[in-house]
């Protein structure tokens with residue numbers, strides 16, 4: 252059993268759209284290939300991010316997350332424990348890449364020099380791909396193409412870049428990269444370097460996700476699970492560390508702005524058979540309750 256792969260270059264758009272919808276219903280995670288983002292751009296995105304993480308600690312601290320910040324942006328070294336008490340260790344960098352009004356360049360690395368240009372270029376391409384996929388997913392719910400993007404906040408939807416940096420680790424039983432979780436946002440687009448380590452769960456079996464160099468992993472998050480009234484799965488997944496190699500991944504989280512309220516899409520809630528399965532939430536409250544493991548429904 253493997254995570255589905257959808258080839259977006261297939262000229263039959265209906266077929267492609269249906270494959271994306273089916274993968275989102277049954278898995279909540281899939282890989283897209285021939286997606287229109289130039290492989291060379293993805294290669295450069297990984298190159299500039301890797302170069303940043305290889306800089307001395309003092310250089311990286313230049314974009315550190317401020318101690319008193321209530322937001323996620325910035326560079327950080329983080330330890331946490333998962334449910335089994337294993338240590339989770341990952342260095343990461345967060346910065347928004349869209350919309351321009353929400354971009355703070357103070358959290359974008361100044362080195363390497365082309366970091367900014369590459370990330371801006373990636374943001375533009377990824378937004379197009381993301382909107383296409385959101386349109387297909389809206390149609391898969393029997394709705395207008397714009398339904399999901401509007402429900403997520405339309406023009407105010409944010410794209411948050413994260414770079415995860417997992418150093419090699421020999422003791423796989425003691426340390427894990429990212430504990431089991433579902434993503435809290437609408438939908439996530441992830442690329443990674445050659446060290447494999449992303450695992451998805453299907454019917455409680457852990458499955459290694461085998462991505463190709465320029466393939467993009469798409470992960471449906473909690474917001475789309477709830478906005479689709481449960482039709483689309485939010486995939487449980489985790490990241491393991493490699494024994495010898497440094498593993499780096501670049502998820503981009505597409506999400507509402509913090510003050511936006513989201514709920515099962517109103518157009519879906521017609522007739523008595525379609526009662527909403529989830530409560531509406533202001534995104535920041537939803538994020539907070541999930542983080543604190545408070546009940547959500």
Ligand code: OGA
Nearest residue numbers: 415429449489490500502
């Ligand atoms: C995440 C995540 C997986 C990975 O940061 O939410 O799931 O492969 N990362 O690093």
Ligand code: NI
Nearest residue numbers: 432433434488
């Ligand atoms: Ni995740």
